[in-house]
Amino acid sequence: MAGGSALLLAACGGSSSTPRKLIAGNQTIEVRADDVDILNGVLDVEHTAIAAYTAGIPLLSGRPAAAATRFLGQELSHATALSGAIKGAGGRANPPQARYDLGNPRDEADVLAMLSATEGALVDVYLDAIPKLTPGWLRADMASILANEGQHISVLRAARGLSPAPSAFLTVNE
Amino acid sequence: MADRDIASPDAAAGAEGSTRREVVRTGVAAGAAAAMAAVLPPLVSPTPALAAPVGDAAMLLFALRAEQVMVYAYERTLASGVIAAPAAGVMAQFLGQEREHVDALSVNLARIGGPIPAPLRDLATFELTLRELGIKRSPTELRNERQYISFLVRIETALAAVYHFAIEELADDKLIQTAAEIMANEGQHATVLRELTSPGNVSRAVPTAFVGGSA
Numbered sequence: 001m002a003g004g005s006a007l008l009l010a011a012c013g014g015s016s017s018t019p020r021k022l023i024a025g026n027q028t029i030e031v032r033a034d035d036v037d038i039l040n041g042v043l044d045v046e047h048t049a050i051a052a053y054t055a056g057i058p059l060l061s062g063r064p065a066a067a068a069t070r071f072l073g074q075e076l077s078h079a080t081a082l083s084g085a086i087k088g089a090g091g092r093a094n095p096p097q098a099r100y101d102l103g104n105p106r107d108e109a110d111v112l113a114m115l116s117a118t119e120g121a122l123v124d125v126y127l128d129a130i131p132k133l134t135p136g137w138l139r140a141d142m143a144s145i146l147a148n149e150g151q152h153i154s155v156l157r158a159a160r161g162l163s164p165a166p167s168a169f170l171t172v173n174e
Numbered sequence: 175m176a177d178r179d180i181a182s183p184d185a186a187a188g189a190e191g192s193t194r195r196e197v198v199r200t201g202v203a204a205g206a207a208a209a210m211a212a213v214l215p216p217l218v219s220p221t222p223a224l225a226a227p228v229g230d231a232a233m234l235l236f237a238l239r240a241e242q243v244m245v246y247a248y249e250r251t252l253a254s255g256v257i258a259a260p261a262a263g264v265m266a267q268f269l270g271q272e273r274e275h276v277d278a279l280s281v282n283l284a285r286i287g288g289p290i291p292a293p294l295r296d297l298a299t300f301e302l303t304l305r306e307l308g309i310k311r312s313p314t315e316l317r318n319e320r321q322y323i324s325f326l327v328r329i330e331t332a333l334a335a336v337y338h339f340a341i342e343e344l345a346d347d348k349l350i351q352t353a354a355e356i357m358a359n360e361g362q363h364a365t366v367l368r369e370l371t372s373p374g375n376v377s378r379a380v381p382t383a384f385v386g387g388s389a
Contacts, residue, residue: 063374063376066374066376067376067380070376070377070380071380073383074380074382074383075383077383077384078383081384123358126354127351127354127355130341130350130351130354131347131348131350131351131354132347136341136342136343136344137342139341139342139350140338140339140341140342140386141384141386143337143338143341143353143354143357143358143386144338144384144385144386145383145384146354146357146358147334147357147358147360147361147385147386148361148380148382148383148384148385149358150358150359150361150362151361151362151364151365151379151380151385152380153362154362154365154366155365155369155376155379155380158366158369163267164362164365164366164369165267165268165271165359165362165363165366167271167359168270168271168272168274168275168278168356168359169274169278169352169355169356169359170355170358170359170362171355
C-alpha cells in the first residue's frame with residue numbers, strides 16, 4: 001500500500017481554521033485540522049468494521065468466509081491509508097477501541113447481516129465525509145474506498161440471496 | 175493518480191492510475207470542447223486548458239458523455255443475441271441504472287447552465303468517445319458472452335476513473351456526493367459482471383481495496 005508515503009509535513013497550522021501545508025511530490029496540498037477530524041471519524045468506523053469481520057469470519061464457511069477474509073484485508077488497507085493521511089497531516093490517528101458491541105450473531109445469516117450493517121455504516125460515514133474534505137485528491141481517494149465498500153455490499157447481498165446492486169446510487173440503505 | 179494519492183495499492187497500479195488520470199483529464203478537455211462545439215456557436219465554445227481547473231460544467235459534460243457510452247454499450251450487448259438469460263437479466267438492470275445516471279447528470283448539468291449532448295446513437299461516435307476514455311477495442315470484434323462482459327467491465331472501470339477525477343475537480347458539494355454515489359454503483363457493476371465470468375472468485379470480483387480506474 002502506497003499509503004500517504006509521499007506526504008511530508010512542511011508546516012503545521014495551529015487551529016482548525018489554519019490549513020496545514022503538505023508537500024506531496026512537487027505539489028502543495030492543504031489539509032486542515034477539520035479534515036483530520038473527519039478522517040478520524042471515518043477511521044473509527046473502519047476500526048469497527050475490522051472488528052466485525054475479525055469476529056464474524058470464524059462463523060462463516062466456503063465462499064462467504066473467503067469473501068469476508070478478503071474484505072477484512074481490504075478494510076485493514078483502508079485503515080492504514082486513513083491513518084497515514086492523518087499522520088501525514090500532523091494529526092493523531094484514533095486507535096481501535098478495546099471492545100465493540102457487535103450484537104450476538106450465532107450463525108452465518110446473522111454474521112452476514114451484521115457485516116452488511118457494518119458496511120452500511122461505512123457507506124454512511126464516507127458519503128457524509130467526502131463533500132466536506134478540503135483537498136480534492138483526498139475526496140477522490142475517499143471515494144475510491146467508498147466504491148470498494150459498495151463492492152463488499154454487493155457480494156454480501158448476493159450471499160444473502162439479495163439483488164447485489166439494487167439502486168443506481170449507492171446509499172446508506174443498501 | 176499521482177504520487178500524492180494514498181490509495182495506490184502498489185507502484186504498478188499507481189502508474190496505471192496515473193496514465194488513466196491523464197487520459198481522463200485529456201478526455202475531459204477534448205470531449206467538453208467537442209460537445210460544447212456541437213451545441214454552442216463556435217465563437218463562444220471554450221476549449222478548457224489542461225492546466226486550468228476543469229470546471230463543474232465541463233466535468234459533468236464529460237461524465238454524461240461517458241455514461242452515454244455505457245448505455246450504448248449495454249444496449250448493443252443486449253441486442254447482440256449472444257447473451258444468455260442470467261447475464262442478460264443483470265445487464266438489463268444495469269442498463270436501467272446507467273440511464274438513471276444519465277438522467278441525474280443531465281438534470282444537474284442543465285441546472286448549472288451546461289449543454290446537454292444528444293443521446294449517442296451511432297457506432298462511429300461510440301468508438302470515438304471510447305477512445306477519449308482510453309479504450310481502443312471496438313465492439314465489432316466481440317463474438318461471445320465472455321468477450322462482451324469483459325468489454326463492459328472495461329468501460330465500467332473507465333467510468334469509475336472518470337468519477338474519481340470528477341470528485342477531485344468538482345466544486346459543488348451536491349455534485350460531489352452524487353458523483354460518489356454513482357462511482358460506487360459503477361464499482362458494484364464491475365464486481366457483479368466479473369462474478370458472471372468467474373463465479374465464486376472473490377479476488378477477481380473485488381480485486382483491490384481502492385476503486386479508481388484500475389479496479
